[in-house]
Amino acid sequence: MVLVLALGDLHIPHRAPDLPAKFKSMLVPGKIQHIICTGNLCIKEVHDYLKSLCPDLHVTRGEYDEDARYPENKTLTIGQFKLGICHGHQVIPWGDLDSLAMLQRQLDVDILVTGHTHQFKAYKHEGGVVINPGSATGAYSSITYDVNPSFVLMDIDGLRVVVYVYELIDGEVKVDKIDFKKNATTHVSH
């Protein structure tokens, strides 16, 4: 069992002062094995903070990131799953599932994690999963109105992945769960 934290579009300090305190208190070092971040952190302080939660940090570049060394996209294999990360501003139309599916084919991954729209999404698509963890700070977006802060925790166990979505709604953290089995039928449970 491997825990993977997926988050992105924090936009600190351009659009938000910090992560919500409730999230910060949930995210403690030592519990998570990998972090994948879709980008737009935007500053080193945030990078260092994530690194303090878990040293195995994978970041792709958002259009506001000061660190130009982040790659445009990245793939990694965790357990039986191949994961792809990309910020998503390069995929036009933004947030379009069919266009993201093309990226999923291009990277040849089971799970594609992208951001940019600030809207949490999780689809099962062509035998894989496309996830957008939303904005961890609930940052302003020209694409999505009324953004709630959200992030995703993936529990990868063999051929099975359980995707937990944490969303901060009116000061309360709400958790949703999506179960996914590779090469098998999938179902959604809320």
Next chain:
Amino acid sequence: MAPDAAAEDEDKWLAEGVAGIQHNAFYMHRSLDSNNLKEALKFSAQMLSELRTSRLSPHKYYELYMRAFDELRKLELFFREETSRGNCSVVDLYELVQHAGNVLPRLYLLCTVGSVYIKSKEAPAKDLLKDLVEMCRGVQHPLRGLFLRSYLSQISRDKLPDIGSEYEGDADTVNDAVEFVLQNFIEMNKLWVRMQHQGPFREKEKREKERNELRDLVGKNLHVLSQIEGVDLDMYKESVLPRVLEQVVNCKDELAQFYLMDCIIQVFPDEYHLQTLETLLSACPQLQLHHQKSSCSDEGLLSQPQHPGEAVAVAVSCSNTVEGEGAQHLCRREKRRQGSRGEQEEERRRRGRQQLLCSRGILEKQLRPTVDIKTVLSQLMDRLSNYAASSTEVLPEFLQVEAFAKLNSAIGKVIEAQVDMPSVGAITLFVSLLTFALRVHPDRLDYVDQVLGACVKKLSGKAKLEDSKATKQIVALLSAPLEKYNSVVTALELPNYAQVMDHLDSGTNKVMAMVIIQSIMKNTTCISTADKVEALFELIKGLIRDIDGAQDDELDEEDFKEEQNSVARLIHILHNDDPDEMLKIICAVQKHILLGGPKRLPFTVPPLVFSALKLVRRLQGQDGDVGGEEVPATPKKIFQILHQTIEALSSVPSPELALRLYLQCAEAANDCDVEPVAYEFFTQAFVLYEEEVTDSKAQVTAIHLIIGTLQRMNIFGVENRDTLTHKTTGYSAKLLKKPDQCRAVYACSHLFWIDDQDGTKDGERVLLCLKRALRIANAAQQMANATKGSSGSVALFIEILNKYLYFFEKGNPQITSSVIQGLIELITTEMQSENATSEPSADAFFARTLRYIEFQQQKGGSVAEKYEAIKVS
């Protein structure tokens, strides 16, 4: 004499004294055993004669005294037994001991018998005590007198005619008890003070040190006073405190004054201090005057030079002989003082030359008392602060006696009287007073401001503080209200707060500004009006702009980033739900940050832009409600501010960031349905793209953002839209690298086919884009062939194939199954050609694309029908 030899001698003298005591004590005991009273008295007197020595230091004398004391206790016990058995009367005994030849042994014996006498109650305690305390005047040698009276104090402690005591007399004998202790105290203090004048001047320092060791003998009397039950508040107020203070003030001795003041504060209850605050404080300035005068006479050796310059010369030459390094430091300090004399001339003239010369004396350093006026006042305030914190019930008392006003004025007087008090001293006092004010009067912000105001006054006319201790105290002073109220809003209401901050050097000023910001963030304080924002930016102006003269040369890049990021975070906290006030806040922030200069704008402009965009979005929802009324806050107005702000950023220049922000604004203008504004923002973004964004990698990102944004715009009329799409496709085809060109061009296809919009479904132009992308992909491959001798990646073709599939599925009539079939065959051929390089990622991509087609074919329904004609194998 060498110090070691002197110590050896002293040890020898002490040993002799101890031997003398032991010898006589032995005979005294033998006489006691044989009930020979006369002999016993003779030997005890001889034993006590050892205490007549003048050769011992206080420390050694104390050892000797303790030996004698033990023996005296035994003697006392004997006297008590004798008198209780009736072998002799205590009255006779009291007479008898007075026959001892020497005054010192006589008085020790008299005190010892006196103790028994009082216990026997054959005469009133008050009369005997009065007699004893008077008799003790017979010894005027300071050290011997102090110990004798200490003995008297010791034996009488449990025999005072206090209320409830068994020795209480008929009428009001508490007064007698108090009178006795007071008198003993006064006499002891006189002896103690007089000690300093004994012996040669050159040993003064050593003597002061010794004197300091004896201070608790004197202070003990005050402790006894505080233990007397009968000393209630009234008595303390009416007689005890005034009498003690009178002695303190009149003794004109610095060491004694500050030690005793400290004692008073420590031994008596807080409540008493509170109720006698005025009396207590009124003594302080008096001490101060004496302090200066006494230090003046102390420094007689300076022979009162006529000119300040000479004083320095004397001070330096003199100190050179005394200390090495310290003197050098002093010399430097003197020179610095001379340098700054100009500004302080007037002040100094008023004080007169006499005082001027005294206050700069070099001995000040060597003779620095362990307690000074500053410590005394701080102690007092700290005690009162703690008392106030102990229970809310006592707070009305504080109000009733106007404690704050009294402390405030006392501190003012002390600082005024002591012009040369270093800033750090004065500020320490202000910190104590502020702590007091915050504890006792948390609701009185004006008090806090008064303290800060006084601090400003003290520091006025001086340049930035250079003393690190003083700086530390200022930071403490400024941090205290933040900690107390957990809110910076409070500090914003203190007009003097910013002024105190101005006295900090620019580095510390920035640190303090950071403390303020952190306090805001930690407490999530909401700064909700433009006025508060103005005040806040005034406080943290050290971070907002270059303060005149401040050099950035030594600026630490990391620190600067951290500071500016903090300011950026702060901007999000400035918020009001009312759009009009929010607009005012935005204007205020804009005004300040635009002064920040090229280095700061890239940090501060984005948060301001997004803060303003959030407001735009709020107004966008409310447009229907406001109707035709004139509203101050409109999206249009905000767009003007945004335009101005981003323009400033673009001229920094920071074109890439400015371009992104323009695009954000364009989209917001789109949502607000203002086409000209949206077009203008796009124009600005394009101008930046054309003129400023030169890095090819940056161009790729920028073009994707432009395409992505333009794809989402729905308010442009045909003409504007054509202009913008035309430009965009043009930029795309002109990117440096062929693969980038190719990807940007196929992305442009989405500008002509928008799913949820009726107007834009231009299948032909979509196809044109895709064909153009194919041509570029072809060219890219040929280039690879020419330069590397092997065919380039087929990945671009597969990407384009996927785009064909996308529009095929969306129902673009121009994209037919045969075109797709052709493309699949092209890719297959390419991949199988002889000079094709093995490319696993492209293989996987292609395989997955084909699998996707199969997947769609198996789906059934209209999609499957569409895909039926495509053959994948």
